[in-house]
Amino acid sequence: MFFENTSATTPVNNPPTANNDTATTNEDTNGTGNVLTNDTDPEATDILTVAAVNGIATNVGSQITLASGALLTLNANGTYNYNPNAQFESLGVGATATDSFDYTISDGNGGTDTATVNVTINGVNDAPTLANAIADQTTLEDGFFSYTLPANTFADVDAGDSLTYAATLANNNPLPSWLTFNANTRTFSGTPDDPNNGTISIKVTATDTSNATANDTFDLTVTPVNDAPVAGDDSASANQNTPLTLLAADLLANDTDVDSSTLSITAVSNAVNGTVTLNNSGNVVFTPTTGFSNGNGSFNYTLSDGSGGTDLGIVTVAVGITLNGTNQNDNLNGTSGNDIINGLNAQDTISGNAGNDKLVGENGDDLLYGGTGNDQLYGGNGQDTLYGDADNDRLEGDNGDDKLYGGDGNDSLIGGNGQDFLVGGAGNDFLDGDKGDDNLTGGTGSDIFVLEKAAGRDTITDFNLGQSDKIGLSGLSFSQLSFSGNQISLGNQTLAVLSGFNTTTLTQNDLTSV
Incomplete structure (x- = not known):
């Protein structure tokens, strides 16, 4: 139904409605959006714009600083950029903070309305940082070193976060064995002995609860000092x-x-x-x-x-004795020193014991024991038995059919006159039967068996080139000798028989002058 109205009418503008907004961003991330998206106006033809930010028209389109310290740019078309501006770095993982700003919209026809944007800021982990560089350190060799890392060396802006510490060499190798690091007290300690002097670079790493790290290195210089020598008894x-x-x-x-x-x-x-x-x-x-x-x-x-x-x-210094026997059967014992013991007559038993001893059996069938040390044993007259025992000894049977046993060490055994029995034993021994038909056994080691003109026919029981044994020539040359089977001869005289050995295989290099 239509009524004719002849009077003039004035249209009435209906204001827009600004609805509150919410936004979410992380502490290190800008938030964006459009505040007009949920705002309305009854007049569909009205175009809404932002007319003021926090009540100030000139804030529109300009970057402003909010009370929180965050930065905001809100444009007339409703788009905005919210920059947390490092104001919420103390938020740890799972923590939040809120911020807000107001805006006023206009429909261009005098209608306005104001709403609030509430921003939720989510905390994220911030790595620890080096707050104060670690000072280089010095200490003396052989002196106790202790250094506690200052508590303010590293920092972490995340509220409630905690740091743990570790230390290595700068190249990530372990600390030297003399140096320890207590992570709970942040303390280095230890005593650098020789040769642990010079400069090492140490890296300290701080780690937060989210395994983010920061580190710093410092030099530790160990100054060498003179170490006193040590005298052995x-x-x-x-x-x-x-x-x-x-x-x-x-x-x-x-x-x-x-x-x-x-x-x-x-x-x-x-x-x-x-x-x-x-x-x-x-x-x-x-x-x-x-x-x-x-x-x-x-x-x-x-x-x-x-x-x-x-x-x-x-x-x-063990000082030995000079001891002389009697005309009886004596049992004579040396000391730990260098002894001189003479058996004189009868059947004597002489023991040098320790030290470098000189033992002389003299007359009679004597028994001589060198003991330890570099000993000299002389049988004298009679059928003597000589034992060099340990170390490097010289044994001479002298007159009579004697038995000589070198024992351990590099020994010299000389039979003397008579049909002697020589055994070198261990070591590199020198065996010279001298006069008479002697029996020579070198034993282990590189031994020398001596041959000489008109000294009898010796038997060498264990000549072994594999042990570098040699034939020693006294007053003889290789060219004078003949070799046949297991024998070595000088003209018609057989000088030696080598048991189980083919002497024709010998060369000049297997013989030596003595």
Whole structure:
């Protein structure tokens, strides 16, 4: 139905409706959107625009700073960019914060409305950071080192996050064995001994609960200091009433210095049961007290590394005895020193024991034992049996049909006159039957069996080129000899029979002059 109205009418504008918005972004991520998307206007022909931000028209289209510190740009067409601007870095994983801003819309015909945009900011993990560089450190070799990393070395902006610590060398290899790191107290400690001097680079790594890390390196310089040498105790043997010269090289042989310094003996002192001097050659001379025997003397020497480091060496000298037997069957025993023992007459048993001894059976069928040390054993007259025992000994049977056993060590065995039986034993031995038809057995080692003119027909039981055994020629040459089967001859005289060995295989290189 239509009514004619002849009066004039004025149209009425209906205002738009601005609806509140929500947005979500992460603490390090810009949020975008359009605030007009959910806003309405009754007049479909009205075009909505943003007329003000937080009540200020000039804020539209301009970047403004919100009260939170975040940055906002809201354009007239409703699009916006919300920049958290690092204002929410303290949010940890799972934590949130809220921010907001107001905007006013206009329909262009005088209608306006205002709404609020609520922004939720989600926390994300922030890696720890180096707050204060670690200072380089120094310490002395052989001195205790301790250094606690300051608590403010590393930082983490995430509220409630915690850091754990680890330390390696800068190249990620483990710390040297002398240096430890307590992660709970952030403390390095240890004592660097030689040769742990010089500079090492150490890396400290801080890790947060999300396994993000930060690290820093620092140099630790260990300044070398001189280490004193260490003198090893020495022992020696001396004869009664006889000065003993000890070479400096022998005394220094068991002395050490971790700095590899050249060591020397600079003084001697504190002689007991004798006197001691340091001669011009740098060697030490110990002279037992006159008449002192069968006991120990001693002295000290000062060991120097030439850089101020010294140590005191102790040398114990076993002083032997001079002992003579009787015309009876004697049982004579030496000491730990260098003994001289003469059996004289009858059937004697002589034991040198320790030390470098000289044992002489003299007359009678004697039994001689060298013991340890480099001994000299002389059977004398009679059917003697000699045992060199340990070390490098010299055994001479002299007259009679003797038995000589070298034992361990590189021994020299000389049968003398008579039909002798020689056994070298272990070591590289020298066997000379001398006069008479002798039986020679070298044993293990590289042995020399001596042949000489008009000395009898010897039997060599174990000649072995595989052990580098040799025939020793005394007053003979290779060209003078003939070789046939297992025999070596000089003209019509058979010098030696080599059991189980074809002598024709011998060359000049298998013989040596002695």
